[in-house]
Amino acid sequence: EVQLVQSGAEVKKPGESLKISCEGGGYSFTNYWIAWVRQMPEKGLEWVGSIYPGDSHTTYSPSFQGQVTISADRSINTAYLQWHSLKASDTAMYYCAKRQCSGWYCTVGGFDSWGQGTLVTVSS
Amino acid sequence: ETVMTQSPATLSVSPGETGTLSCRASQSIGSKLAWYQQKPGQAPRLLIYGASVRATRVPDGFSGSGSGTEFTLTISSLQSEDFAVYYCQQYNDWPLTFGGGTKVEMK
Numbered sequence: 001e002v003q004l005v006q007s008g009a010e011v012k013k014p015g016e017s018l019k020i021s022c023e024g025g026g027y028s029f030t031n032y033w034i035a036w037v038r039q040m041p042e043k044g045l046e047w048v049g050s051i052y053p054g055d056s057h058t059t060y061s062p063s064f065q066g067q068v069t070i071s072a073d074r075s076i077n078t079a080y081l082q083w084h085s086l087k088a089s090d091t092a093m094y095y096c097a098k099r100q101c102s103g104w105y106c107t108v109g110g111f112d113s114w115g116q117g118t119l120v121t122v123s124s
Numbered sequence: 125e126t127v128m129t130q131s132p133a134t135l136s137v138s139p140g141e142t143g144t145l146s147c148r149a150s151q152s153i154g155s156k157l158a159w160y161q162q163k164p165g166q167a168p169r170l171l172i173y174g175a176s177v178r179a180t181r182v183p184d185g186f187s188g189s190g191s192g193t194e195f196t197l198t199i200s201s202l203q204s205e206d207f208a209v210y211y212c213q214q215y216n217d218w219p220l221t222f223g224g225g226t227k228v229e230m231k
Contacts, residue, residue: 035220037168045160045168045211047220061219062125095167110158110213112179114167 002026004034004096004115011121012086019082020118022096029077030054033099033106036070036081039117040092048094051079052104086122093117126151126214130223136231137202145226147195147212156216159188159197162225163208171210172197199228 007021022034036048049060053072060070069082079096095117100109127150137143147157155175160168170179172188175195185200199206207230212223 044225045162045213045222047213047222050220059218063219097168100170100173107156107215109173110160110170110215111168112170112173114169117167 002098002113004098004113006094006096006115006118009119009121011123013124014086014088014122016086016122017082017084018086018120019080020094020120022079022081022115024077024079024098027098028102030074031102034072034079035097035099035111036068036079037095037097037111038064038092039095048081050099053077053079054104057104086120088122088124090120091122093119125219126153126217126221128212128214128221128223130210130212130226132226133224134227134229136229138231139204140201141231143199143202143206143228145197145199145210145228147190147197147223149193149195149214152192153214153216155191156214157188157190157195158213158215159186160211160213161206161208162211168211202228204230 003025005023030053035050038046048064051058051070072079096115097111098113100112129148131146157175159172162168176188187198209225209227211225
């Protein structure tokens with residue numbers, strides 16, 4: 001069974017750094033794109049960016065480029081989303097999600113498996 | 125960037141009735157569209173991909189149609205468990221983009 005298990009909720013102060021994780025299981029982690037998706041309180045879904053764990057190639061939404069860093073550790077089947085200096089406006093639920101099709105040139109299908117979400121709260 | 129616009133924002137439907145949700149793309153995306161269902165406190169769930177292909181274990185009461193810029197999700201004979209928020213998402217080009225969502229509520 002495919003599973004994405006995310007790290008637990010975080011409460012941070014503005015200016016602090018943070019790295020949250022998403023561990024994939026039950027499939028070939030290196031062969032499927034993983035995305036991070038933000039959901040601010042009572043709002044819709046926003047694509048943050050994606051990583052192909054096979055070669056750690058990343059692509060970001062222009063809205064998030066330079067604000068976060070996505071990475072992966074193939075040896076432990078885990079993807080990460082990182083901030084170097086958090087802002088109050090980063091307060092949100094963050095989901096990781098696995099792309100449906102395999103391979104770097106995957107162009108078919110949406111996100112067929114999702115993590116449970118990591119709630120990030122940034123407050124002074 | 126391809127902007128996805130969903131309508132209506134809220135759809136009030138009685139149980140047993142059919143709900144029709146719309147999604148429009150700002151430019152042609154072919155059939156590279158997915159639909160998701162999200163219930164309160166839960167992660168989204170993939171319902172439809174390729175504009176009209178039901179994902180695994182999705183009941184046949186859910187159907188998708190459309191191509192190019194206009195898409196529809198139809199929910200037949202709405203059950204209590206179908207009241208939720210629905211999002212469309214295009215994967216034709218980067219950046220990947222979602223619509224703003226349609227909340228399907230009980231009338």
